[in-house]
Amino acid sequence: MGGVATPVRGLAMLALLTVAGVVLFHPSFDAPFQFDDHHSIRENPNLRDLGRVPSFLADATAFSGESDRAMYRPLLLASYAVGWAISGEAQWAASLHLVNVLLHVAVSWLVWALVQYGVExxxxxxxxxxxxxxxxxxxVASETALYISARSESMSTLFMLASxxxxxRAQRPGSLLLFVLALGCKSTAIVTPVLLWGVDRILPTSSVRGESGLRPWGPFGVAVITYLVWMQHLIESSLIQQRVRSLLEQIAVQMDAWVxxxxxxxxxxxxSVIHPIDTVSPGWTQLLAFLMLLSAAALLVRRRLGWQLGVVLVPLIIPSVIPLHTVVSEHRLYPVLAIGFVVVGLEMSRREIGTLGPDILTRGQRAVAAVLxxxxxxLxxxxxxEWSTELGIWRKATALAPASGRAHEFHADALRRHGQPTAALAAYRTAGRLYGGRLELQLSIGGILLQENRLEEAESLMAALQSQYPTDPRVLYNLALARRPREPKAALELLEQVVSAKPRWKEAVMARALLLEELGHRDRAAEGLQTALRQTPGWIDGWVNLGFVAARSGRFAAARRAWxxxxxxxxxxxMIQQNFAELTRIEAASSAHQAIPEVSEQLERGSRE
Structure with a gap:
């Protein structure tokens, strides 16, 4: 297996990795959307319009269908949007899974290329x-290949390794450009310059020969500062300000997490998608972990192995500092694993040169590698x-981490999406006992009660929440839905508050419009929908229901324009084709007043659907 990395050798390696990757991960091609895929991809209207791609550079709220989940990942979002444009809605999930596997193959090829270049x-x-x-x-790398939303890791790692x-190869402009592209996929790639410096430190031959001081790093510093300033402009409050846990708790939990x-x-x-480390509170375990890590660092700081470990662990810096809800996530280890294989591959190659000779492994080494x-x-x-079904991954998560409220909460979300409200309600209540009654959980419980038409229970729960969170739009929205059948005017007042606070919340805008029409205010209902559609012109349900409101008001030309x-x-x-046919029948009728009652009944059914 000797020789330099010729194009033919590179293509052969890429073909080998592609075949192996597709064979290994092909079950995911039939897998549904999972976990965060729902809010960030499936329910994100921003991804269904290629014309919006340039706006991703300046709109962090485009990351999700829920505007309060802002993140700045424009290149990642562009990849989703292009996938939708090519595959269409029906095959979108399958195409996204396929691309995820191919990205994992590409990162694996770069791992090979980096080691190959080091020993050429x-x-x-x-x-x-x-x-x-x-x-x-x-x-550990499989979650990133199987979970669509983990594409942020594979794409950022791809550009990080390419940088x-x-x-x-002393291609400074190219390295800088690739670093910027990595930042466009995930903010954790901001550690790339540290990685470049660390690799130069541990490799026997430096790539910065002939360049003095900090000069080679200047453009990278400018890129980092520009990125941070732009991020601060786009996202006013950082994750650190969310106070998931205190500084002391964060340090203690991270010590345990690192081990x-x-x-x-x-x-x-x-x-598992959730690990039991999430539920560990600060104590002796963390103190012991801290002492172990401190001792290891003291022993290794001046040794080559210490520098190598430091380089490998660079990508964990940002997740360790930011107090995230999920402490251990396998896809966050993806760049660590990639860099680890590069460093280990280079070190093993270096040690073999001059001892066994190039390309020689003992029989025992071959056997160990094969078994591994x-x-x-x-695995x-x-x-x-397991990742081929949504319920499967969460059943495993709750079994592995039974004390994790998040595992039970997300299991409940999956049960709810799969039409099992009773089981979902039990899972939410289990999560509530572990979490201590978090607002999001109570809202989910209220949502199921509404879905099951248990309106009195839902109203009682939401009224209690309103006393604690009097201005929270989500609480007011659910309370309005619970009160609507008995007190429609009171429900309308609540919905007015919700839409005033969150004018782009489509469900609230729709609920308000339908209630206004029910109370006889069709003009106000149409006006509210038109205002929302000016802000979100890609809202299909908005146009459909605007057409219903117009048709039931006898304004058939306006209905046709909306549809x-x-x-x-x-x-x-x-449904739209049926409505067009109905409008054509009305317009051809000799007497409009004879057709309208029949049409109104049909359109009423369509609105509910």
Whole structure:
């Protein structure tokens, strides 16, 4: 396996990795949207219009269908939007899963390329191949390949490693550009310059020879400062300000988390979307973990191994500082794992040169590598099977972390989406006992009570929440829905407050419009929908219901215009075609007043649907 990385060798390696990746992860091609995929992709109207792609550069709220979940990942969002434009709605999830697997293959190829470039002069490519295949198969990397929303990790890691490869080849402008692209996928890529510096420090030959001082790093510093200023402009409050936990708690929990994550990298079992570390409170375990890490750092700080470990762990800096709800997440370990395989591959190649000679492994080493790869492939394939169903991953999460309120909450979300409201309600209440009655959980419980038409229970719960959160739009919205059948005017007053506070909340705008029409204020209902549609012209349901309101008011030309707008957004929608046919029948009728009552009944049914 000797020789330099010729184009033919590179293509052969890419083909090998592609075949292995597709065979291993193909069950995901039939998998549904999971977890955060729902709010950030499936329910995100911003992704269904390629004309909005340029706005992703200046609108952090485009990240989600829920505008309060702002994140700045323009390149990631663009990849989703292009996928929708190419595949269409029906095949969108499958195409996104396919691209995720191919991105994992591309990152694996870059792992190979970085190790190969580091040992080109020796002609030793054995460990480059092992590093690329090993990373592809490693079970901890499988979540990123299987979970669509984890694409932020694979894309940012792809550009991060590409930036490193360009840097090692002394291609400074290319390295800088790739760093900027990485930032467009996820903010954690901001540590890339530290990674470049660290790799230069541990490799025997520096890539910055002939360049003095800080000069090579100047453009990277400018990029970092510009990015931080722009982020502050777009997102006024940072995650650190959310006070998920105190500084002392964050330090204590992270000490335990680091030990747990290192163990997970070395022994990737058990794997889950939620790990039990999330529920551990500060105590002796964290103190022991802190002392272990401190001792290890003291022993390794002046040794080559210490520098290597430091470089590998660079991507964990940002997640460790920011107090996130989920402390341990396998996809956050993705860049750590990739850099780890690069460093280990380079180190093993360096040690073999001059001892066994290039491309020589002992029989024992080959056996160990084969067994390890088979075990990893088996675990990764098992992950692919588990991630093929949404309920499966959350059943496993609640079994592995039974004391995690988040695991039960997300299991309840999945049960609710799969039409199991009774089981979902029980899971939400379990999460509530573990969480201490968080507002989001109470709102979810209220939503199920409304769905089950248990209006008195829902109203009682929402009224109690209103006393604690008197201006929260979500509480007011659910309280309005509970009161609507008995007190429609009181419900309308609540909905007016909600729409005033959140004018782009489509469900609230729709509920207000339908209630206004029910109370005989059709002009106000139409006006409210028109205002919302000026702000969100891609809102299909808004156009459809504006047409219903207009038609029931006898303004058939306005109804036709509204449905034409809806049809342009979703061509061939059966309900719209039926309404067009009905309007044509009305316009052809000899007496409009004879047709209108029959039409109104049909349109009323369409509105409810």
């Amino acid at each position: 002069r020796s002609g030793n490519s054995t460990f480059a191949v092992l590093a690329g295949i090993g990373f592809l198969l490693h079970p 490193l490869l360009a840097w090692r 747990y994550q290192l163990k997970l990298l070395l022994i990737p079992h058990p794997l 790869f088979i075990l990893w492939a088996g 990764a394939a098992s992950q692919a099977g 034409l707008a809806a049809d342009s957004l979703a061509p061939g929608l059966p």
